[in-house]
Amino acid sequence: MRFLTTIPCAIIGAALVLSTASAQVAVLGERVHTVTGPIIENGVVLIDSDGVIEAVGSAAQVAVPDGYAVFEAAVVTPGLIDGRSTVGLTGMLNGEDQTHDQDMLERSSPIQPELSAVDAYNPLEPLVAYLRSFGITTVHTGHAPGELISGRTAIMKTTGTTVREALVRADVAVAATLDPRALKSGAKAPGTRGKAVAMLRQQLIKAHEYQGKIDAAEDDKPVARDLRLEALTGVLAGEHALLLTVDRAQDIDSALRLADEFGFELWLDSCAEGPLVADRIAAAGVPVFLHPAMARPWGEMRNASMRSAAVLADAGVTVSMQSGYEGYVPKVRVVLFEAAIYASRGFGRERALEALTITPARLLGVDDRVGSIEVGKDGDLALYDGDPFEYTSHCVGVFIEGELVSSDPR
Amino acid sequence: MLRLFAVVAACFVPAGTSLAQSTPAAFTNARIITITGDTIDGGTLVVHDGEIVAVGDGVVVPSDADVYDAAGLTIMPGLVDTHSHIGGIGAADGSGPIQPGVRVFDSINPRSSGFKRALAGGLTTLNIMPGSGHLSSGQTVYAKLRWAEGPPTSVDDIAVRDDSGAMMGGLKMANGTNSIRTGGANGFPGTRGKSAYLVRERFLKAQEYRDAIERAGDDVSKLPARDLGLEALVEVMSGARIVHHHTHRADDIMTVLRLADEFGFRVVLHHVSEAWVVADEIAAYEGVDGPDGEPWGAPCSIILIDSPGGKLEAASLILETGGVLEKAGAQVAIHTDDWITDSRLFLRYAALAVRAGMSREAALRALTIEGARMLDMSDRVGSLEVGKDADFVLLSGDPLALDTRVLQTWVEGELAFDLSDEDDRLYAEGGLGAAHDIQPYFCCYDHLIQGSGH
Numbered sequence: 001m002r003f004l005t006t007i008p009c010a011i012i013g014a015a016l017v018l019s020t021a022s023a024q025v026a027v028l029g030e031r032v033h034t035v036t037g038p039i040i041e042n043g044v045v046l047i048d049s050d051g052v053i054e055a056v057g058s059a060a061q062v063a064v065p066d067g068y069a070v071f072e073a074a075v076v077t078p079g080l081i082d083g084r085s086t087v088g089l090t091g092m093l094n095g096e097d098q099t100h101d102q103d104m105l106e107r108s109s110p111i112q113p114e115l116s117a118v119d120a121y122n123p124l125e126p127l128v129a130y131l132r133s134f135g136i137t138t139v140h141t142g143h144a145p146g147e148l149i150s151g152r153t154a155i156m157k158t159t160g161t162t163v164r165e166a167l168v169r170a171d172v173a174v175a176a177t178l179d180p181r182a183l184k185s186g187a188k189a190p191g192t193r194g195k196a197v198a199m200l201r202q203q204l205i206k207a208h209e210y211q212g213k214i215d216a217a218e219d220d221k222p223v224a225r226d227l228r229l230e231a232l233t234g235v236l237a238g239e240h241a242l243l244l245t246v247d248r249a250q251d252i253d254s255a256l257r258l259a260d261e262f263g264f265e266l267w268l269d270s271c272a273e274g275p276l277v278a279d280r281i282a283a284a285g286v287p288v289f290l291h292p293a294m295a296r297p298w299g300e301m302r303n304a305s306m307r308s309a310a311v312l313a314d315a316g317v318t319v320s321m322q323s324g325y326e327g328y329v330p331k332v333r334v335v336l337f338e339a340a341i342y343a344s345r346g347f348g349r350e351r352a353l354e355a356l357t358i359t360p361a362r363l364l365g366v367d368d369r370v371g372s373i374e375v376g377k378d379g380d381l382a383l384y385d386g387d388p389f390e391y392t393s394h395c396v397g398v399f400i401e402g403e404l405v406s407s408d409p410r
Numbered sequence: 411m412l413r414l415f416a417v418v419a420a421c422f423v424p425a426g427t428s429l430a431q432s433t434p435a436a437f438t439n440a441r442i443i444t445i446t447g448d449t450i451d452g453g454t455l456v457v458h459d460g461e462i463v464a465v466g467d468g469v470v471v472p473s474d475a476d477v478y479d480a481a482g483l484t485i486m487p488g489l490v491d492t493h494s495h496i497g498g499i500g501a502a503d504g505s506g507p508i509q510p511g512v513r514v515f516d517s518i519n520p521r522s523s524g525f526k527r528a529l530a531g532g533l534t535t536l537n538i539m540p541g542s543g544h545l546s547s548g549q550t551v552y553a554k555l556r557w558a559e560g561p562p563t564s565v566d567d568i569a570v571r572d573d574s575g576a577m578m579g580g581l582k583m584a585n586g587t588n589s590i591r592t593g594g595a596n597g598f599p600g601t602r603g604k605s606a607y608l609v610r611e612r613f614l615k616a617q618e619y620r621d622a623i624e625r626a627g628d629d630v631s632k633l634p635a636r637d638l639g640l641e642a643l644v645e646v647m648s649g650a651r652i653v654h655h656h657t658h659r660a661d662d663i664m665t666v667l668r669l670a671d672e673f674g675f676r677v678v679l680h681h682v683s684e685a686w687v688v689a690d691e692i693a694a695y696e697g698v699d700g701p702d703g704e705p706w707g708a709p710c711s712i713i714l715i716d717s718p719g720g721k722l723e724a725a726s727l728i729l730e731t732g733g734v735l736e737k738a739g740a741q742v743a744i745h746t747d748d749w750i751t752d753s754r755l756f757l758r759y760a761a762l763a764v765r766a767g768m769s770r771e772a773a774l775r776a777l778t779i780e781g782a783r784m785l786d787m788s789d790r791v792g793s794l795e796v797g798k799d800a801d802f803v804l805l806s807g808d809p810l811a812l813d814t815r816v817l818q819t820w821v822e823g824e825l826a827f828d829l830s831d832e833d834d835r836l837y838a839e840g841g842l843g844a845a846h847d848i849q850p851y852f853c854c855y856d857h858l859i860q861g862s863g864h
Contacts, residue, residue, distance in 0.1 A: 092719025126725075130717055276842065294716075296749055297845040305840035329720035329750060337716055341755075344812045345839060390812050391761035 024049050025402050026068040027381055028059070029076030035357045036372040045076060047379030051401030056373050071404075073396055075388055077353060078373050079137025079380030082335040083360035084243065084269055084289040084322035086144045088121040088128055088156065092331050101125070104144035104325065106151070110182065110190060111203055113174045113231035115151035117142035123156070123166040127332045131323075132158040133410040134336050135382025135395045138168065138370050140360065144325040145177040145245035145269065148196055149203070152231060153243060155364055157380075159400045168366055173243035173267060174235050176200065178251045179300050197254055204262050207232035241265040243289070247272040247300035256284050267363065270324065271312075272297075272304040278315035287318040287363050290355075292333045293341035295324060309355065310346030320360040321352070340389035349389060385409065434458035435823065436471040440480035443809065445487055445778050446793040455485055457800035460822035465794050486774070486809055487794050488534025488801030488819065489756055490781035492711040493654065493680050493745035496524030496753065497565075498847070501540030501548030501582075507589060507598045507605075508612050510581055510646075511638030512548035514540045518565040521848040523837065525568075528753040529555050529827035530838035532803035532816040533746075535570070535782070535791050542584035542656040545599070545609055549642055550654055551579040552785050554801075558824035561848050570787065578786065580678075581646050583609070584656035585665060586723050606665055613673045616643035646675045649698060652786065653677040654711075658723040660684040667695055667708055674698050676706045678784045680745065681713050683727035689738035701786060709741035709784050712776075713750065714759045732776065733767030742772065743781035754838060761810040774809060 025047040032043030034056060044062040046055040055062045064070060091101025103120040106112055121141060122128075131139065142153030153173045160166035176182075178197065183190055190196035210229040217223050234240050242264050244255045252271060259266035266284075268274070270291040274281060281288060290309055297304045305311070313319050321342070323333040335356060343352035361371025369378045382388070383397035398406035435457050442453035444465060454471060456464040464470075471477060498519040502509035518538065528536065534555055540547035552570040562568055570578045585605050591598035599605040619640040626632035645651035653675050655666045663682055670677045676698060679685070685692060696705035712735070718727045735742045744760055746753050760773040768776075782792025790799050800823035807814040816838070819827035828834050836844045 092717070092725055093722050094720050127717060127719065273842070294752060294755065296752070297840055298749070302845040303840070303842045305844070307839050307841070329724070330715050330717040331719045332717045334716050340812055387812075391758055392765045392810060394765065 023402075024065070024068045025379065025399065025404075026064040026070045027076055027383065027399070028064075028070065028072045029383070030074045032056070032076045032373065033078070033353060034373040035078055035354060036374060043076065045373055045379075045381060047381075047399065047402040049402070051379045051403065053373060053375055053377050053379050056375060071383065071397055073383035074386055075384040076373070077135065077382045077384070077388055078357045078371060079378075079382055079398065079400060080135045080336055080356045081138040081140070081360040081364075081371060082131065082136050082323050083140055083320035083355075083363070084153075084324065085139045085141045085332065085335075086325045087131060087139055087323070087332045088123065088125050088141050089117060089143060090127070090325065090331055091122065091125050092127050094331060104150075105146045106143070107147070110148040110184070111199065111228070112147065113149045113152060114227035115143060116170060117152060117154040118163055118167060118170045120151075121154065121156060121163055121166070123160045123163060128158050129406075131332060131334060132398055132400075133395060133406045133408065134334050135384070135388065135398055136335060137380040137382070137398065137400050138361075138366070140172060140322075140364055142173075143175050144327075145175070146181050146325075146327075147177060148182045148190055148199060149174060149176045151175055152240070155366055157400055159403070159405050168369070169364070171231075171234065171240050172364055173241040174231055175243045175245070175269075177245040178254055179245065179247055181245070181300065193251070193254070197258070200258065201261070204232060204236065204258075204264075207236055208262075211236065235264045236262060238265055241267045243267045243269050245269040247291070247304075249273040249276040252277050252281065256280060256286065259284070259286065269322075270301070272301040272308070274317070275305060275308050275311040276303075278312050278317060281312070282316035287320060288312055289320045289322045289360075289363075290342075292322065292324045292335070292338035293345075294333070294338055295326065306341055306345045309342035309352070310348075313347065313351055318359060318363070319351075319355050320363055321355045322360075336388065340391070343389050349387070352389065434463065434472045434475040436469075436475040436477045437480045437485060437804070438471065438477060440804075441484045442794060443484060443486040443774060444794040445775060446795060453485075455794060455802065457802075457820070457823045460800055460824070462794060462796055462798050462800050464796060480804060483817065484805040484807060484809065484814075485794070485802055486805065487778045487792055488803055488821065489532045489777045490535045490743070490779075490785065490787070490792055491528070491533050491746050491748070491753065491756065492537045492678065492743050492781040492784050493713070494528070494536045494538055494748045494753065495541065495750075496528060496536070496748050497522045497538055498524075499538060499540060502544045502546070504596060506596055507545045507591075507608060509544060509548055509639065510546045510642035512540070513551070513579070514538055514548055514582075515551040515565060515569065515577065515579070518551070518568075519847065520563070520565050520568060521561045523845055523847050524748065524753070525555055525557065525561070526827070526834070526837040526848070527844075528748070529557055529819045529821075530816060530829075530834065531746075531752070531754040531756040532805075532819055533753055533756060534801040534803075534819060534821045534826075535785070535787065537580065537654065537785055539582050539654060542582075542588040544584065545589050545605055546581060546583045548582060549579050549651075550582050551577065552787065554799075554821055555819075555826055556821050556824070557826040558821065580652040580654045580785070581642055582656070583653050583666075585609075586656070586658050586662045587721060588656065602662070602665070606669065609669060610672070612639075613643060613647070613669075616640045616647065617673075620644045620647065647673055649674075649676055649701075652784070654680055656680050658683040658727070660687040662723070663688055664691065667691075667697070670697055670708075676700065678709050678711050680711045681724075681727075681747070682710050682731065683724045685710055685712065685740075686728065686731045686734040687726070689734050689740060692735065693738040693740040707741055709743065709780070710735055711743045711745045711781065711784060712763075713745055713747050714762045715751065729762050729766035732763035732773065733769075736768050736772045741780055741783070742768075742776050743784055744773070744776040745781070757809050757814070757816075764810055770810065
């Protein structure tokens with residue numbers, strides 16, 4: 001992309017800080033959206049040499065100490081969080097036979113919770129850097145919808161050259177799908193919705209029995225380890241959630257019924273027909289990682305609406321944004337762009353920003369580190385030259401743990 | 411907005427009545443983006459009998475006109491989409507790689523909900539194209555979304571016709587990986603070199619066919635047997651039918667231009683992921699002359715996708731392409747490729763082009779007049795000028811702003827989409843039933859159903 005180098009760098013001192021990652025940083029914003037606190041006009045955010053936010057306040061309250069690298073932007077937000085993605089497992093090239101960058105679905109068996117996103121995530125995937133350039137600093141990623149149980153998700157920072165560097169938390173949720181995307185043709189199971197639910201119940205019951213055997217086993221006669229069932233005992237014990245991809249209202253109902261039966265922590269994924277059963281979802285206290293606003297309205301998602309975020313939130317449902325997975329282009333959606341569409345159709349800028357930051361942080365259990373601009377949290381910031389949601393605004397800088405990781409206006 | 415609807419509600423007649431045919435309609439106090447002329451603040455647009463009869467800031471409103479106060483609103487031409495796949499279409503089948511005799515026209519379902527979504531996005535003119543899985547998948551059709559009275563009963567009602575009454579359309583061609591089928595079944599190419607060879611071979615046949623017809627003159631007995639595929643290629647070589655060519659990689663783009671030179675056809679380059687690599691070459695290309703006697707050039711109809719990739723040859727598809735081509739001096743339109751991108755958000759893609767360096771003016775032209783020219787329709791659509799078709803959209807604000815809504819879409823002087831109508835709003839925003847194709851209502855069989863005891 002030869003011409004990009006001709007765009008003048010909007011950030012003073014960018015080159016300096018790119019080469020000295022651990023410098024102390026001061027970010028000045030005409031508007032600083034802390035998300036958990038009030039918006040600060042002419043705000044200052046200081047990040048210490050460990051990459052942790054050490055001060056937040058107005059320019060009158062927070063002085064910039066000597067030696068800090070100073071950056072300025074019209075709008076500063078927390079680094080954005082993509083609540084559910086397959087990026088890093090999904091690569092940009094597509095074409096399983098040619099390019100080997102499509103690791104989001106293992107087709108050898110319909111039930112494989114033993115697969116971990118940690119073992120499949122490629123931090124050097126160009127799409128990861130692409131998302132980062134728009135201000136997305138954290139992704140909850142993993143195996144895609146499309147098998148009954150496709151794998152275990154993980155939370156990554158959109159930086160680092162190894163998984164070890166990128167990883168925030170492994171084994172966040174077990175990803176499962178309860179709709180025709182996970183159904184097989186011919187004599188293979190599951191071939192119907194009813195069979196899919198039956199198989200899922202059977203597997204959870206097995207896991208329950210497996211846990212019973214472990215609990216009853218004597219110390220000198222341990223039960224042989226079963227990685228598949230271990231992953232599901234974690235779900236039953238509440239160690240990780242079951243992230244269930246459903247779109248039709250009847251499948252949402254099935255998901256709620258399963259959660260009632262087994263008492264696991266249910267996160268609904270996608271939920272195109274969520275507005276039809278919003279009150280039931282709200283009553284169950286189950287959060288929704290809502291499908292991208294621009295997801296194609298076809299197949300199971302044929303009744304998707306760009307007003308769904310507003311309708312669900314108004315009904316009392318906790319809504320997180322996400323980029324989702326569709327199998328075709330765009331190979332990854334930019335969750336900021338998706339949130340903008342919802343923001344403009346009843347959801348509003350404030351709720352949309354929360355659904356990109358603190359809401360997924362809390363749901364994913366990482367709000368001690370990310371999701372708002374607060375002292376003690378990671379120095380993850382996104383800088384914009386205007387309203388972050390506006391089509392023609394640019395992300396002009398991105399910090400992850402105090403390091404400037406993107407500075408070309410995007 | 412409210413003011414407009416207050417007036418409009420009082421004036422509108424029930425759907426199905428041809429209001430605009432009998433009475434002029436005037437939209438006053440609007441910001442009018444004419445595209446080819448200055449943008450007018452507080453301007454007036456007058457339409458009558460399906461055409462624009464006046465546009466400007468000193469326009470006298472005809473005394474018999476229905477007047478709509480559009481204060482606070484923006485009016486721009488109906489959007490022109492040079493590349494769409496809506497309508498449940500299918501043209502060429504798997505029996506061979508080059509099928510220019512097949513018409514997409516014969517496969518369109520006019521009740522497809524996709525047309526309503528396109529109107530919701532402000533689209534009024536479409537080039538409906540078959541796919542890119544063939545070197546040539548068939549003839550495209552230029553369509554107007556004449557939807558004021560609901561879905562047309564026949565696709566004939568949406569086809570655009572030229573002065574002679576002939577249906578207007580182009581020819582879809584493709585190169586690169588989509589039209590390659592490893593193994594070469596049914597004559598499909600396995601490589602790029604073979605792709606170009608097969609195209610060249612077929613065009614040579616078309617030249618022979620054309621020459622045989624010319625030699626036959628008035629002697630009918632010497633005419634070659636009619637071949638619909640070769641006929642289409644002859645139309646292409648004569649300049650009557652434009653080639654709409656799917657192409658991504660820089661070298662594939664140059665291959666298209668080489669073939670266009672060799673066989674003298676007018677081409678529009680579609681998608682052009684790597685056009686930014688060869689922008690200067692594209693801008694400098696002259697090719698054959700267009701209908702106006704000027705060099706046709708190598709106009710580019712680009713797509714903007716929210717992230718790059720999907721296949722190797724689109725890995726360099728970037729949002730910056732429009733701006734780079736503009737700066738190089740190339741002609742640029744933007745298309746939806748619906749269902750690759752969503753017609754409802756067509757304006758958004760122009761905004762993304764601006765985000766990535768294209769000028770506002772060029773981006774708005776890319777949604778309108780540039781596309782019109784690429785369909786040989788710039789004398790009829792693509793700008794707000796007296797004498798052109800009364801195709802326009804009423805917007806709640808700036809066309810490139812997130813919160814702006816398409817409030818109404820007018821086609822040939824008739825209201826074809828109205829966001830204040832509950833059914834139309836469903837198509838604009840989605841929800842239960844929005845993607846279902848429109849079913850006919852069997853009004854007159856109710857008594858039979860009741861009588862049957864159901």
